[in-house]
Amino acid sequence: MSRRRRVVITGVGIVSPLGHELTEFRRNLLSGLSAAAPITVFDPARLPTRIAAQVDASSLPTQTRDRKIAFGLAATRAAIADADGGDALPVAEYYAGTGGGLSLGIGLELFSMPDMVKFLEREEIPAGVHAQTFLQTPSDVCAHLICREHDFLRAPPLVHVSACAAATDAIGTAFRMIRDGRRRWMLAGGADSMINPMGVGGFCAIEATTRRNHEPRRASRPFDRDRDGFLLGEGAGLLVLETLDDAQARGARIYGEVSGYGNSFDAYGISEPHPEGEGALLAMQRALADAGLHPEDISYINAHGTSTPKNDVVETRAIRRLLGRHAERVPVSSTKSMIGHLISAAGAVELAAAILCAETGWVHPTINLERPDPACDLDYVAEGARRVKVETILKNSFAFGGQNASLVIRMAGC
Amino acid sequence: MDAPLESGLHAPLVVTGVGSLVLAPARAGEEDPSVDAAREVAPWLKSKKMRKFMGKQDQLAVAAAGRAAKDAALDERTLRERTGLYLCVGHIPFERAQIEAIARGSIQADEFCMERFSTTAFERVNPLLTFRCLPNMPAFHVSLNLGMRGPYFVTYPCAGQFYLALECATAALESGEVDVALVGAVADQNNFLVAYHFRRTSDSRKLTAWEGIDAGAFLCLETRDGARRRNAEVKAELLSSEVSYAAPDSWGESRPFAESVTFAGVKTVAAKPTAASLPVSLSHAAGGAGKGEFVHQLSTAGGVEATSRWRVV
Numbered sequence: 001m002s003r004r005r006r007v008v009i010t011g012v013g014i015v016s017p018l019g020h021e022l023t024e025f026r027r028n029l030l031s032g033l034s035a036a037a038p039i040t041v042f043d044p045a046r047l048p049t050r051i052a053a054q055v056d057a058s059s060l061p062t063q064t065r066d067r068k069i070a071f072g073l074a075a076t077r078a079a080i081a082d083a084d085g086g087d088a089l090p091v092a093e094y095y096a097g098t099g100g101g102l103s104l105g106i107g108l109e110l111f112s113m114p115d116m117v118k119f120l121e122r123e124e125i126p127a128g129v130h131a132q133t134f135l136q137t138p139s140d141v142c143a144h145l146i147c148r149e150h151d152f153l154r155a156p157p158l159v160h161v162s163a164c165a166a167a168t169d170a171i172g173t174a175f176r177m178i179r180d181g182r183r184r185w186m187l188a189g190g191a192d193s194m195i196n197p198m199g200v201g202g203f204c205a206i207e208a209t210t211r212r213n214h215e216p217r218r219a220s221r222p223f224d225r226d227r228d229g230f231l232l233g234e235g236a237g238l239l240v241l242e243t244l245d246d247a248q249a250r251g252a253r254i255y256g257e258v259s260g261y262g263n264s265f266d267a268y269g270i271s272e273p274h275p276e277g278e279g280a281l282l283a284m285q286r287a288l289a290d291a292g293l294h295p296e297d298i299s300y301i302n303a304h305g306t307s308t309p310k311n312d313v314v315e316t317r318a319i320r321r322l323l324g325r326h327a328e329r330v331p332v333s334s335t336k337s338m339i340g341h342l343i344s345a346a347g348a349v350e351l352a353a354a355i356l357c358a359e360t361g362w363v364h365p366t367i368n369l370e371r372p373d374p375a376c377d378l379d380y381v382a383e384g385a386r387r388v389k390v391e392t393i394l395k396n397s398f399a400f401g402g403q404n405a406s407l408v409i410r411m412a413g414c
Numbered sequence: 415m416d417a418p419l420e421s422g423l424h425a426p427l428v429v430t431g432v433g434s435l436v437l438a439p440a441r442a443g444e445e446d447p448s449v450d451a452a453r454e455v456a457p458w459l460k461s462k463k464m465r466k467f468m469g470k471q472d473q474l475a476v477a478a479a480g481r482a483a484k485d486a487a488l489d490e491r492t493l494r495e496r497t498g499l500y501l502c503v504g505h506i507p508f509e510r511a512q513i514e515a516i517a518r519g520s521i522q523a524d525e526f527c528m529e530r531f532s533t534t535a536f537e538r539v540n541p542l543l544t545f546r547c548l549p550n551m552p553a554f555h556v557s558l559n560l561g562m563r564g565p566y567f568v569t570y571p572c573a574g575q576f577y578l579a580l581e582c583a584t585a586a587l588e589s590g591e592v593d594v595a596l597v598g599a600v601a602d603q604n605n606f607l608v609a610y611h612f613r614r615t616s617d618s619r620k621l622t623a624w625e626g627i628d629a630g631a632f633l634c635l636e637t638r639d640g641a642r643r644r645n646a647e648v649k650a651e652l653l654s655s656e657v658s659y660a661a662p663d664s665w666g667e668s669r670p671f672a673e674s675v676t677f678a679g680v681k682t683v684a685a686k687p688t689a690a691s692l693p694v695s696l697s698h699a700a701g702g703a704g705k706g707e708f709v710h711q712l713s714t715a716g717g718v719e720a721t722s723r724w725r726v727v
Contacts, residue, residue, distance in 0.1 A: 042528065043528045044528070044532065045528040045529045045531065045532035045533070046529065046532040046533050047532040047536065106570075108506060108547075108548070108549070109505065109506050111508070111607065113516075113517065113520060113526050113531060114525070114526035116513060116517045116526075117517050117520060117521055117525065117526040119610070120514060120517050120518075121524075123621070124621060125614060125620070125621065130665070131614045131615060131620075132614070132664065132665055134614075135607075135610060136607070136611075138505060138571060138611060139570070139571075140570065140571055140572075140575075140716060141664040144661050144662055144664045144716065144717060145661075145664055147659070147661035147717075148661035148662070148663065148664075151661070153661070154659060154660075155659060156574065156575075156577070156578055156657050156658070156659035156717075156718050157659070158569065158578050158582075159569050159570055159571075159575060159578075160567075160568065160569060161503065161549040161550055161568050161569060161570045162550050162553070162566070162568045163548060163549075163550045169567070169568075173567065173582065176585060176589075177585070180585055180588075180589060182581070182585060197528065197531055197532075201516075201531070201532070201536055201539060202539075202543070202544045203544075204536070205536075205539045205540075205541040205543070205544060206541045206544050206545075262565070263564055263565045263566060264563050264564040264565065264566075265499075265553075265554075265557035265562055265563050265564040265566060266557075266563075267557040267558050267561055267562060267563055268558070270464075270467050270545055270551075270554060271545070278563075279563065279564075282563060282564070283564075286565070399550060400545075400548065400550070401548065401550045401551055401553065401554030402554055402557065402558075403550055403553065403554070403564075403566060403568070404564075
């Protein structure tokens, strides 16, 4: 087999409920700002959950009926612009004709309920309505539109549908493809929006989302004993991944190195994680082994940290099993406490959050952790942003259906 | 379009097990043939209680994966510790009865009414609906019932993406991440929403006729050395796999779908796109339909052109 290439992150693009510009996003995270608010994207009427962390889409250049498509397109443009920053040779120019690829975690192809009512009545597409957007748009369209807009993305897109683990899987798969010489460079991340009647209604039906409608900013409270479900968010995050050699030759700014990836199945419960965190532990162990690192090499964990009763306890347990005594020395924080759960985009935007804070010597807080759950006994950075020299980040994403993914990132200069 | 990207086969890969399940099309007046899938999946379920969480797509995946694992004589430990799952699922088959109940309960003055959706209709939602339609659920049910702990790659929605699953499986086998790869696909197309997707054209109001295919199929892939160490019977060998891509105009006219299989010198042209077409036809070929070279060629609406060559032994 050919030698393993070192893979680095040279571009970050986000569309998030706490802003789309990187310094603004980092400032809001370090300030401990919550993006939660009453839902305005649609009228939730009397649904049990009526709050979410929504994206301000008014400034996005492309407006689409399916919000995740607009988010994915905007985050891609931002990631490429970021990778082209400074004195770097532009990606499009440097890689001209060499066929980069896209690895994208993407959400459900949810349908429009008003369209569904019309469709069931007549079983036809109303006049004057675009056939490809009436009722629903297949989610892979987002990947195709990104590739069509950036015609240097010529490898077939890898579309990931592992739900809440999808973006982390997308980044991990892209990392492996470049490391093993199957792709020269890739854009990787995720895009999602489930803030619509069927999305919110579906999560309400399984009692997964918070019902703290009266105080939205205190609703997402990972590891707190009063947590009652996750806060739904939306957005997109895309990273430019390339080899260290190419990044240096291009003169690109390097955020960090992707050094390990692992994923696993719980093979346990459809909506509940393995009680001892077997699958989560396995994913973290595989990522560390892939990176050739030991648990004591980890200096910060960006948790899945959903604010659901079961996840937070099990993730804590799995981290303790992974780190042993080192767990006392590792700060762990949940980005979802501020931006909610971006589902198939979560892993990418949260990884961006971790990297952007770490490069300035900070880790962001877990907000709303006021009364710690006795079963959640790690250092969750509850007091506010903290100065930490972060050398190695472990990023977790765990999905309904027991699909778990973890990434190990070495920060630049470490 | 660029020159095709090679899958980069460094070590000879072989097929040591196949499993497929293709359901007969629904007859006129019948809802769908899912009762067959429910019957076929029964031997592979660890707990009958899980049946209520399973949609037809989940049943097809578990039955086909179970057959492939059995055909390859995979033991429990290999499945648990050293086998990866690489799965392509089709378009999402939300169940009509559930959706209709919600939609009808949401109507006021012939229009969708959010107030009614959030009260009357919402109460009619079966919480299981969420689990029976998520695209990662077939992978969950396979992992649960076959006792697999991964790694995995779950992709969507069409035959072109199956080739990406095949590439990820190939990479995992060659890097030594796994010893065995269960590579498969599943499609539940006799579903009103999936059918709608295939029936719509670029002309507003126009819906074409459509009869879908419900199928699941898996291949058990290993390195030749790995198969030899397990004393596994080799049923076919992967000779090459090439994929290229040109991003389609998703808002414009769909590219025509084209697929063919040439086996033992006989070419068959497939008329309908399904994520499971390659593993289904290769399962049939390697399951006793003869010997010889098997060539699969594909051109999809999603912009993928792919060719794979196999030798059935």
